[in-house]
Amino acid sequence: MIVVSAASGALGTRVVDRLLTRCPADRVAAVVRAPDRAAGLAARGVQVRHGDYNTPDTLVDAFKGADRLLLISSPELDPQHRVRQHRAAVDAAREARVGVIVYTSFLSADTEPSGLTAAHHATEQALSAAGVPHTLLRHPFYSEAFLNPGLKAAADAGELTDGTGGRGLNTASRDDLAEAAARVLTEDHHVSRAYDFTGPLWTYPQLAEALTRVTGTPVVLRERPDRLPDAQGWLEEQVRAGALERQTDDLQRVLGRPATTLEEAVAALFGAPSN
Incomplete structure (x- = not known):
């Protein structure tokens, strides 16, 4: 089972769309804050689950059965609040025995622990400490x-x-980044990798x-x-x-085509x- 968090957002919906071209709908679960607003996904055969970063108790059940989990970063602007949300999600994924976590980080989060990348840096550290296999997709700004x-x-x-x-x-387009995420979620050779997408x-x-x-x-x-x-x-x-x-060629290599x-x-x- 492939589980996508924040699946009703601008990136999440695109990832689900691309996953449905690569695997059966009954192998995809969409985690959203308001399941009643995701009827369109359910109609396509996607399993819709309730999960809210602000309510950690909802996340363990939302992530259960996930061979791969796409943890899309929270849109929260306050870094401390964002870190709490992400750590709760990582803890829930570990408790739910998720196979692999794929996290949408940000460029330079590995080397810059403050400012714009502070929450992503802390989340990458939390992933390393959690002991769950994971892949990092460090995004640039959206085109x-x-x-x-x-x-x-x-x-x-x-x-x-x-x-x-x-x-x-x-910059890179959301469509390209969504396709790259779908490939990482459905291909085996990306586990334990960190990609710097541009x-x-x-x-x-x-x-x-x-x-x-x-x-x-x-x-x-x-x-x-x-x-x-x-x-x-x-x-x-x-x-x-x-x-x-x-500049890197990571995005092009994952896509298998030019961005x-x-x-x-x-x-x-x-x-x-x-x-």
Whole structure:
């Protein structure tokens, strides 16, 4: 049995979709906080189980019978709360005698114990201490944080603003990361491995060029000197500092194909064929 936690989220639903192309539905269980909202999964033959990171007592039964468990990291922003949730999930998986835990971590969680990766670092340590075989999938930022429907306004205006200083981004799409997770969950040679996933490096000047090609309308790039007043501004600062330029071939190797390119992502966003 393959069990997917947080299965009703943006990543979890994609993982379940891909699992159903690789194994029978009765071999897949989806752990969700609100089973009554997962009728669509049940209708596809997936076993729907109640499990809530904030209610540890629900997790042991939710994880029982799992040969493989995909432990998708909590969306909780407070690191201490997130660590408590993850440790409770790891303890529950051990009590439920889960065969292998596959955890969605974050790039550099193995070497950076503070800041953005603090909770992931602590969770990786908890997994090591638990004595349960596990695989680490260290994700980059999602491409969708940058390549989203908001680009349509930029294309309509013929202008793309940029606060990254032209530095590279190693983002990966949720679809690619979900497919990689499904492969790891259904293939035997990934146990006890740690993967540092990155997508093909791209820049905002390249994005402006891709928008121009895909839409057929010139899109110029304009440098924005002021920091955006929200999370997007913080993300741009990370890019400007070069924090998103690390590259590995782990994602490509697990997928067995190249990861989605910038051109392909933009074409999909606009419903256009990619070259």
